[in-house]
Amino acid sequence: MAGKKADDTADDTGDGAHESIWQRMERPARPPRAALTHAQIAAAAVEIADAEGLDAVSMRRLAERLGVATMGLYRYVRGKDDVIELMVDAVYAEEARAVEGRDWREVLRVSALRLRALILRHPWLVETTAQTGPLTPNFVARTDRLLASLDGLGLDPDTAMTVIGTVGAFVTGATTARIRMVRLMRKEGAEKMDDLRTLYSSRMRWLLESGRYPAFERYIRGGVRKDDDDWQFELGLDSVLDGIAARLKV
Amino acid sequence: MAGKKADDTADDTGDGAHESIWQRMERPARPPRAALTHAQIAAAAVEIADAEGLDAVSMRRLAERLGVATMGLYRYVRGKDDVIELMVDAVYAEEARAVEGRDWREVLRVSALRLRALILRHPWLVETTAQTGPLTPNFVARTDRLLASLDGLGLDPDTAMTVIGTVGAFVTGATTARIRMVRLMRKEGAEKMDDLRTLYSSRMRWLLESGRYPAFERYIRGGVRKDDDDWQFELGLDSVLDGIAARLKV
DNA sequence: ACGAGGTGTGTACGGCGTACGCAACGAGTA
DNA sequence: TACTCGTTGCGTACGCCGTACACACCTCGT
Numbered sequence A, B: 001m002a003g004k005k006a007d008d009t010a011d012d013t014g015d016g017a018h019e020s021i022w023q024r025m026e027r028p029a030r031p032p033r034a035a036l037t038h039a040q041i042a043a044a045a046v047e048i049a050d051a052e053g054l055d056a057v058s059m060r061r062l063a064e065r066l067g068v069a070t071m072g073l074y075r076y077v078r079g080k081d082d083v084i085e086l087m088v089d090a091v092y093a094e095e096a097r098a099v100e101g102r103d104w105r106e107v108l109r110v111s112a113l114r115l116r117a118l119i120l121r122h123p124w125l126v127e128t129t130a131q132t133g134p135l136t137p138n139f140v141a142r143t144d145r146l147l148a149s150l151d152g153l154g155l156d157p158d159t160a161m162t163v164i165g166t167v168g169a170f171v172t173g174a175t176t177a178r179i180r181m182v183r184l185m186r187k188e189g190a191e192k193m194d195d196l197r198t199l200y201s202s203r204m205r206w207l208l209e210s211g212r213y214p215a216f217e218r219y220i221r222g223g224v225r226k227d228d229d230d231w232q233f234e235l236g237l238d239s240v241l242d243g244i245a246a247r248l249k250v
Numbered sequence C: 001a002c003g004a005g006g007t008g009t010g011t012a013c014g015g016c017g018t019a020c021g022c023a024a025c026g027a028g029t030a
Numbered sequence D: 001t002a003c004t005c006g007t008t009g010c011g012t013a014c015g016c017c018g019t020a021c022a023c024a025c026c027t028c029g030t
Helices: A007-013 A021-026 A038-052 A059-066 A070-075 A080-095 A104-121 A123-130 A137-149 A157-188 A193-199 A201-209 A214-222 A229-249 B006-011 B021-026 B038-052 B059-066 B070-075 B080-095 B104-121 B123-130 B137-149 B157-188 B193-199 B201-209 B214-222 B229-249
Strands: none
Touching: A038 A059, A038 A080, A059 A070, A059 A080, A080 A104, A080 A123, A080 A137, A104 A123, A104 A137, A104 A157, A104 A229, A123 A157, A123 B123, A123 B157, A137 A157, A137 B214, A157 A193, A157 A229, A157 B123, A157 B157, A157 B214, A157 B229, A193 A201, A201 A214, A214 B137, A214 B157, A229 B157, A229 B229, B038 B059, B038 B080, B059 B070, B059 B080, B080 B104, B080 B123, B080 B137, B104 B123, B104 B137, B104 B157, B104 B229, B123 B157, B137 B157, B157 B193, B157 B229, B193 B201, B201 B214
């Protein structure tokens, strides 16, 4: 019979997508209505990205986890870029809490540490550069709070924003470098930084044996806090804040 | 004969599995006639990425441009990650020139401005975070030169490296933010930032009308240097250098 | 009762990275 | 000279991806 030709093989897999009409006809009831929310989509996507990286967030994977057909997602988002924008805003919602602090410097410092922790919790954030603009609600909310903390210092708006941008640039840049190492460790299956060094020792030896990098070699041999990222980050952050404080007073 | 096997020379490093592309290309190519060089591959890939973005660099496109079969590339690289590593190192070669400067501060400042210009010339660099480690030869060479410029200040190696990392983090972070805007402009077909503002005016109005971002709104209304990225960057950079200078003297 | 429009779904298309297998070649050996 | 045999060059194929599109179905206004 005509209708059975291609469907038979597909039915062997049990794949619902290739059910014959007869099977579909006798299915008793409609599956329950899905009714997704954007928050659900964002949460599911963030879970996938946290667990397996941004590349694992595909429309198919996401739809599967939400119990929806792949194309069903397109009722809620225009495309994958929308999903990523939802994801970014969802994680910045974790920073919705206002920062308590005695003065602007403490507010900026705590904010910086919290932002770093946020990015480290969601390392895929640094890969979203290509997709998102800086106008998601929760990100604007963060900027607003930081701007407010600078009120009363007599700064013009441009300088105030630049101060915030400077700290933000340092935090994202430094954390991105950190994430690069974490990613490399995971890729190579290393637990500690020392494991990574062992794996890359041949490469490092090859580099150093050229003799072209004497100052770098001195650091490799003499540095004792190479893996103390917290120390490096806070030293850098405090330097940046020092510089800003000097500017603000002049 | 067993002695002829290429792997034997590789094995004398003790760790063939983790040889970098740099180590592998040092060995003379097996065939008497090598149709391709790694420099050619890198140059072609960089051209594509500069013109059309990193996503446009596919093994097929790259092979086509080089006049080679797709799989022919795999004789020269282990996979796409190798290609990206070659690309990153190729553009850092543009920074091979030593930086002239009276003191460490000027060297760091000029280096920062040059790095920013380099990233702006090759905006896809900020998307390579996920793929590359920080050990490509030309990148190490840059680090080495900067470390050398701090010699004689009496810094311990850890502090010296952190200083360089701090400036580098600021530069990459600030430039990444800039690139986000450039990309957004290109995506929306805007020529000037004002065009972009026009396109996003409804979104912005929607955000501001919520009344939840008073400080941010004041900036939007009062800022007059919102688009002067050079000014913002240099103000931030000079602040960072101020802070570092203060630390170094203490 | 029925038509229209919103919604969930499956199929299909053109891309991607790369595993794999096969043809052609060139040098060492008999 | 004839015969291996490792190596290179390349085409095919697999399983992913994002998403355009058409269709089946449900709900609701008339």
